[in-house]
Amino acid sequence: MNAIVAEGLVKIYGKGKAQVRAVDGVDLAVAQGTVLGLLGPNGAGKTTTVRMLATLLRPDSGRASVGGHDVVRDAQAVRSIIGLSGQYAAVDENLTGRENLVLFARLYRLGAADARRRADTLLEQFGLTDAADRVVKTYSGGMRRRLDLASALIGTPRILFMDEPTTGLDPRSRLGMWDVIRGLVKEGTTLLLTTQYLEEADELADRIAVVDHGRIIARGTADELKKQVGGERIEVVVDQRDAIDHAVAILRRDADGEPTVDRHTRRITSPVNGGAQRLIQVVRDFDEAGIKIDDIALRRPTLDDVFLALTGHAAVEKPAGEEAA
Amino acid sequence: MTQALGDTLLIAGRNLRRVPRIPELAIFAILQSIMFVLLFAFVFGGAIPLPDGGSYREFLMPGIFAQNIAFASVITAIGMTDDLNKGILDRFRSLPMARSAVIAGRTVSDLVYNAGILVVLMASGFVVDWRVHTGIGEFLAGVGLLLLFAFAMAWIGVWLGLNVPTVEVGQQVSFLVVFPITFLSNAFVPPQTLPPLLRTFAEWNPVSALTAATRQLWGNPNPFAAPGFPAEHPIELTIIWTAVLILIFAPLAIRKYQSISR
Numbered sequence: 314m315n316a317i318v319a320e321g322l323v324k325i326y327g328k329g330k331a332q333v334r335a336v337d338g339v340d341l342a343v344a345q346g347t348v349l350g351l352l353g354p355n356g357a358g359k360t361t362t363v364r365m366l367a368t369l370l371r372p373d374s375g376r377a378s379v380g381g382h383d384v385v386r387d388a389q390a391v392r393s394i395i396g397l398s399g400q401y402a403a404v405d406e407n408l409t410g411r412e413n414l415v416l417f418a419r420l421y422r423l424g425a426a427d428a429r430r431r432a433d434t435l436l437e438q439f440g441l442t443d444a445a446d447r448v449v450k451t452y453s454g455g456m457r458r459r460l461d462l463a464s465a466l467i468g469t470p471r472i473l474f475m476d477e478p479t480t481g482l483d484p485r486s487r488l489g490m491w492d493v494i495r496g497l498v499k500e501g502t503t504l505l506l507t508t509q510y511l512e513e514a515d516e517l518a519d520r521i522a523v524v525d526h527g528r529i530i531a532r533g534t535a536d537e538l539k540k541q542v543g544g545e546r547i548e549v550v551v552d553q554r555d556a557i558d559h560a561v562a563i564l565r566r567d568a569d570g571e572p573t574v575d576r577h578t579r580r581i582t583s584p585v586n587g588g589a590q591r592l593i594q595v596v597r598d599f600d601e602a603g604i605k606i607d608d609i610a611l612r613r614p615t616l617d618d619v620f621l622a623l624t625g626h627a628a629v630e631k632p633a634g635e636e637a638a
Numbered sequence: 639m640t641q642a643l644g645d646t647l648l649i650a651g652r653n654l655r656r657v658p659r660i661p662e663l664a665i666f667a668i669l670q671s672i673m674f675v676l677l678f679a680f681v682f683g684g685a686i687p688l689p690d691g692g693s694y695r696e697f698l699m700p701g702i703f704a705q706n707i708a709f710a711s712v713i714t715a716i717g718m719t720d721d722l723n724k725g726i727l728d729r730f731r732s733l734p735m736a737r738s739a740v741i742a743g744r745t746v747s748d749l750v751y752n753a754g755i756l757v758v759l760m761a762s763g764f765v766v767d768w769r770v771h772t773g774i775g776e777f778l779a780g781v782g783l784l785l786l787f788a789f790a791m792a793w794i795g796v797w798l799g800l801n802v803p804t805v806e807v808g809q810q811v812s813f814l815v816v817f818p819i820t821f822l823s824n825a826f827v828p829p830q831t832l833p834p835l836l837r838t839f840a841e842w843n844p845v846s847a848l849t850a851a852t853r854q855l856w857g858n859p860n861p862f863a864a865p866g867f868p869a870e871h872p873i874e875l876t877i878i879w880t881a882v883l884i885l886i887f888a889p890l891a892i893r894k895y896q897s898i899s900r
């Protein structure tokens with residue numbers, strides 16, 4: 314069963330010439346208990362899509378249902394089964410971490426005692442117990458994001474939306490967040506996650522939808538997407554220019570396609586199936602033939618390659634950013 | 639219905655909890671009013687004779703109360719814009735709570751906040767010899783009118799707060815509205831001293847009505863320029879104004895709040 318379904322979702326901002334088709338006919342289907350990564354650069358329409366699915370924004374056309382409830386007609390039912398962690402931490406800076414969680418829990422219809430217990434559990438789970446009674450103003454960026462995610466989990470939602478959960482986090486906080494997300498998924502939560510980071514989608518998502526200019530331009534598992542740009546390659550740099558022809562002959566025999574040669578850098582690249590085992594074979598044969606090599610590697614295409622191949626432009630700059638004090 | 643009420647109180651409680659966490663806001667509001675009291679009571683007061691005699695300071699204090707109540711809409715607007723821009727409204731809107739509670743809670747918390755400010759101001763009025771010369775019933779009726787008007791102003795604040803892009807713009811816009819209605823009124827000077835056109839405005843102005851109503855209820859000097867409805871029925875005029883403002887701005891605010899999702 315699909316936990317999230319969207320058909321032909323459209324959202325248009327502005328009027329006339331200034332009109333932006335932020336989301337331009339998006340179809341999605343996320344099976345229960347799986348993770349969909351919505352991958353795209355800044356301005357692709359990820360946030361707008363998530364806001365429509367989370368009932369914060371009304372689609373201009375198309376329809377969507379979450380947990381079987383229509384996001385427009387049955388919005389309140391959707392709200393009672395989802396959690397949303399937006400792109401920016403939506404917590405009250407002037408309340409403490411605990412006060413935030415208790416408030417959201419009460420608004421989620423928990424009684425006073427249950428709300429306090431739920432808050433304690435989440436504070437513990439997200440490593441915020443020590444900071445629980447400090448106002449959020451004093452939290453670091455990573456702590457705010459964790460509190461925001463904890464807020465999204467107040468009602469133990471079956472379906473969770475996370476909009477760029479690690480954007481702006483330092484590498485350590487990012488890895489911590491990945492662990493938290495993996496934990497949630499293990500418990501069976503259906504997750505729709507947006508990201509600008511290819512490795513993040515690769516790491517966390519079962520299936521990926523690549524979005525650009527409000528449209529889905531590719532979808533599949535990370536492996537399927539990688540296949541679209543070709544499979545693995547062996548890359549060899551030989552020591553002597555004279556050895557190139559002999560090396561190419563060996564690769565023709567051992568690998569699975571026509572090698573390409575860059576004589577200037579003495580680099581030979583050849584498609585290969587079978588991974589590491591074939592790499593060992595190649596190394597052995599080179600050794601037997603007395604060909605010295607400077608470098609040899611098995612290269613797998615990254616999702617960066619996928620994005621470049623699909624759109625003709627690179628996705629984004631690499632993750633960076635300092636954690637706020 | 640009980641859910642809406644419960645959620646409203648939760649939101650109001652949250653708003654009030656924030657007040658001591660941002661003490662600057664309340665402290666400056668109070669300091670500013672005390673400055674007004676001192677300025678008018680000791681500096682300008684001597685130059686403003688009341689037509690029928692009486693103590694200027696007793697004349698002044700009801701005006702100061704009304705002015706503060708009017709300015710309170712600025713606080714409401716700031717709170718609303720801040721919640722909108724910081725994404726807190728999104729959080730609330732993604733919860734299965736009563737939707738009306740977010741703005742209703744804001745008007746309730748600001749009512750309590752205003753009542754608190756009023757206590758401080760009345761204490762400072764007492765220090766400069768302002769007194770209520772009637773009974774406890776009239777005193778409470780005057781306070782009731784002030785809070786009723788505060789409730790109307792809170793709805794204006796909510797509507798405004800949802801319509802401006804930033805807290806700063808909201809602050810500017812609300813001052814643009816609130817300054818004329820508080821200063822072109824009978825709050826600080828007897829309306830007789832104003833030129834005719836402004837005098838008419840000052841007579842019908844809701845802040846004047848509120849000021850005159852509390853002066854009348856508390857037996858403080860209450861000079862008016864000419865006989866007529868505003869002079870003879872300030873209490874009724876205040877209630878009419880309050881009703882009109884709520885009837886206009888509550889639906890506008892609610893509609894705006896609902897349309898955030900469009």
Ligand SMILES: Nc1ncnc2c1ncn2[C@@H]1O[C@H](COP(=O)(O)OP(=O)(O)O)[C@@H](O)[C@H]1O
Pocket residue numbers: 326327333334335336353354355356357358359360361362
């Ligand atoms: N409130 C808005 N008004 C006008 N344009 C908007 C608004 N929100 C987003 N957009 C535009 O819609 C497009 C998609 O934005 P968004 O969904 O935020 O993308 P992403 O989250 O992938 O970065 C962008 O071109 C953005 O400028």
Ligand SMILES: [Mg+2]
Pocket residue numbers: 356359360361400476477
């Ligand atoms: Mg975004």
